[in-house]
Amino acid sequence: MPIQSSLPTGQIVFDPRGTVTASAVTLAPRVSTLEGARVGVLDNSKWNASKLLRQTIGLLEADAAPGAINRYAKDSFSRVAPAELLDRIAAENDVVITAIGD
Template structure:
């Protein structure tokens, strides 16, 4: 007789869920950051987002930044600069 062993692949989360960043109530008068992850089409997507936001909201500035490559996290100095200069940041993942 063949014996079949079943294994439950589920696991408990290893870290508590992170809190979401505080969202602004409105975008008018805000400085928007756009972070390109350096993958194909991420820049084009962000440029379209910038165009649409300029049409719909009175954003005061659009700050553009780009990671050096798509396979590593953004360096802390880049994230710190965006946090200092922007009221909110949109990150795009191309592909």
């Protein structure tokens, strides 16, 4: 939450830094190879993310021989992916690639 203070003139100034509360999260297990793996690709709907992901998929298909490439897209880059979409991605893939491209 931003910190608020008042100037002698009565104007209110907000410090946008605020505070961040976070807890430790265990990382997902890593796969030893992408060969034969089901690879999920989540596009956040920004143009440059899509370009980066297309190139990454091309390199991955040429070098790693994944079993499947499953593509997904968020409706809007400014919103979190719906829980149902994340659950579907987790169920249908061994690994996931995503990108943010501004």
